[in-house]
Amino acid sequence: MLASRGRAIFKLTPCYSRYVHQSRDPIPDKRWPGWAVVVGIEVHAQIKSREKLFSDTWTSTLSQEPNTRVSAYDAAFPGTLPRLNPKCVELGVRTALALGAKVQHRSAFDRKHYFYPDLPSGYQITQHYAPFATNGTLRLPKSAVEVRITQIQLEQDTGKSTSEAHGSTTYIDLNRAGTGLMEIVSEPDMRSPEEAAEYVRALQSVLRSVGSSDGNMEQGSLRCDVNVSVHKLDKPGEFGTRCEIKNLNTIKGMTVAITSEVLRQIQVLENGNKVAQETRGFDEDRAETYTLRSKEDAPDYRYMPDPNLPPLLLKEDYVSNIRSHMPDLPGPIQARLLNMGLTQRDTEVLMAIDSGREVGYDGALGQGAVAYFDTVAQGRDPKVVVNWITHELLGQLSHRQETFTQNPMTAAQMGDLVDLVQSKRITGTSGKLILRHILEHKTTTMPSQLAQELLLLAAQNDDSLKQWCNEAIEALPSEAQKVREGNERTLNRILGHVMKISRGRANPESAKTMLLSILK
Numbered sequence: 001m002l003a004s005r006g007r008a009i010f011k012l013t014p015c016y017s018r019y020v021h022q023s024r025d026p027i028p029d030k031r032w033p034g035w036a037v038v039v040g041i042e043v044h045a046q047i048k049s050r051e052k053l054f055s056d057t058w059t060s061t062l063s064q065e066p067n068t069r070v071s072a073y074d075a076a077f078p079g080t081l082p083r084l085n086p087k088c089v090e091l092g093v094r095t096a097l098a099l100g101a102k103v104q105h106r107s108a109f110d111r112k113h114y115f116y117p118d119l120p121s122g123y124q125i126t127q128h129y130a131p132f133a134t135n136g137t138l139r140l141p142k143s144a145v146e147v148r149i150t151q152i153q154l155e156q157d158t159g160k161s162t163s164e165a166h167g168s169t170t171y172i173d174l175n176r177a178g179t180g181l182m183e184i185v186s187e188p189d190m191r192s193p194e195e196a197a198e199y200v201r202a203l204q205s206v207l208r209s210v211g212s213s214d215g216n217m218e219q220g221s222l223r224c225d226v227n228v229s230v231h232k233l234d235k236p237g238e239f240g241t242r243c244e245i246k247n248l249n250t251i252k253g254m255t256v257a258i259t260s261e262v263l264r265q266i267q268v269l270e271n272g273n274k275v276a277q278e279t280r281g282f283d284e285d286r287a288e289t290y291t292l293r294s295k296e297d298a299p300d301y302r303y304m305p306d307p308n309l310p311p312l313l314l315k316e317d318y319v320s321n322i323r324s325h326m327p328d329l330p331g332p333i334q335a336r337l338l339n340m341g342l343t344q345r346d347t348e349v350l351m352a353i354d355s356g357r358e359v360g361y362d363g364a365l366g367q368g369a370v371a372y373f374d375t376v377a378q379g380r381d382p383k384v385v386v387n388w389i390t391h392e393l394l395g396q397l398s399h400r401q402e403t404f405t406q407n408p409m410t411a412a413q414m415g416d417l418v419d420l421v422q423s424k425r426i427t428g429t430s431g432k433l434i435l436r437h438i439l440e441h442k443t444t445t446m447p448s449q450l451a452q453e454l455l456l457l458a459a460q461n462d463d464s465l466k467q468w469c470n471e472a473i474e475a476l477p478s479e480a481q482k483v484r485e486g487n488e489r490t491l492n493r494i495l496g497h498v499m500k501i502s503r504g505r506a507n508p509e510s511a512k513t514m515l516l517s518i519l520k
């Protein structure tokens with residue numbers, strides 16, 4: 001089992017040294033000449049488990065009626081006790097392994113006290129002194145920067161409080177209270193707002209591929225606290241004092257917040273003052289950070305071991321069993337796709353929407369975007385296939401304000417469509433028409449059948465083609481005359497007309513040949 005009931009021996013100091021300031025050289029940046037930027041990020045990712053971390057209540061989505069997913073434990077009724085959800089541990093371990101972190105065979109839970117209406121017990125259970133995983137790394141795909149992960153800890157999410165703008169009432173919703181979180185703490189290894197953004201994106205994609213979190217910032221399943229400091233470019237060894245910007249909930253917002261915080265700190269230093277270590281908020285409208293609390297007002301969390309929870313003991317065979325069932329990770333997947341001839345951008349698009357590996361995924365196809373691509377690309381030109389998927393399919397879905405999970409077009413339909421166009425049995429324009437038809441009518445009919453029904457096959461076009469060409473020549477007599485006189489550029493106008501009256505069914509090449517043979 002995961003936990004034993006033995007007595008814990010608690011070390012009341014962190015079990016490893018934090019923030020070994022390392023060696024990455026400071027990076028000069030035109031935006032702040034003479035200065036260097038250092039960023040470290042604490043990510044809070046909601047664990048994608050059906051039940052909460054210490055109770056068997058179901059976790060909730062944003063659309064849930066407030067206070068409908070709250071057990072007596074989540075509301076901190078006296079006499080209730082926590083019971084660790086093994087699923088959260090498993091997903092945590094998967095994440096740790098994906099980040100190359102060392103899973104600790106012994107970790108423990110602590111109470112972090114603070115008083116806030118959405119925290120009924122008055123403390124959050126976290127792993128302050130002995131986190132379950134330490135010393136990972138995340139390699140950023142574009143910049144190839146290796147960001148070290150200090151530690152990953154399991155902890156509880158809080159509830160939510162909403163205050164009326166002018167009233168004196170605060171509303172409390174405890175649906176979120178007690179949901180499992182992973183706090184993933186990075187070393188101060190990023191050197192620009194852009195690297196910070198790349199780190200969060202890379203982390204999202206790792207979390208999604210192991211199915212441990214949706215990593216969705218907009219929906220609050222991933223939140224970032226960003227620590228920023230600046231120092232003189234020529235003093236690489238001495239990091240400046242950090243400020244922590246709390247609760248950023250979009251990547252765009254995060255880069256703007258870091259940029260404005262860097263500029264603020266430089267201003268402070270250039271005015272001869274010192275940067276005060278503090279916790280700051282971010283005002284998105286003004287694109288500015290502001291003081292939430294200074295170091296002096298920092299709360300005293302009175303950390304103490306949680307007496308209701310035994311230490312978490314993870315046996316080696318438990319960890320190695322999870323290790324042997326790990327899914328493919330984003331790094332290797334991307335390398336494979338690039339190897340097939342896809343562009344960086346294509347791989348990013350596919351991987352970003354990929355939710356096929358999420359735990360409990362039950363989308364229409366039961367398949368993520370990469371798997372969908374892989375199925376269609378079997379025996380076909382990968383570049384052609386990815387174009388149809390990223391440009392046409394995703395383009396049309398987003399036009400219809402639908403997501404990939406709502407895609408009704410099966411991989412078999414997509415494959416058939418690609419074949420029809422590649423073998424020139426239908427034109428590209430007709431192919432797009434069929435694709436739109438499938439999305440619109442959610443039909444399971446194969447494209448080759450649809451091409452027949454909709455009279456889009458090239459063979460069916462042959463007679464029609466002559467008719468369309470003649471009609472177009474009749475409609476544009478003076479253009480036709482010019483072509484007869486040898487001005488072939490004018491042919492395009494007539495060709496355009498053919499495409500128009502054929503509603504894209506005419507093959508442009510054949511139409512061109514046909515027009516010339518009639519006119520000359």
Ligand SMILES: Nc1ncnc2c1ncn2[C@@H]1O[C@H](COP(=O)(O)OP(=O)(O)OP(=O)(O)O)[C@@H](O)[C@H]1O
Pocket residue numbers: 019038039040041042185186187188189225227228229239240241242244
């Ligand atoms: N000089 C620095 N400049 C920028 N970032 C830094 C600097 N020193 C440390 N950091 C980053 O600050 C973060 C500190 O997070 P950590 O969770 O350890 O502590 P905390 O913020 O004090 O505690 P809490 O979890 O209560 O917010 C880490 O991501 C670390 O990389």
Ligand SMILES: [Mg+2]
Pocket residue numbers: 042183185
């Ligand atoms: Mg922290």
Ligand SMILES: [Mg+2]
Pocket residue numbers: 042225244
């Ligand atoms: Mg912090």
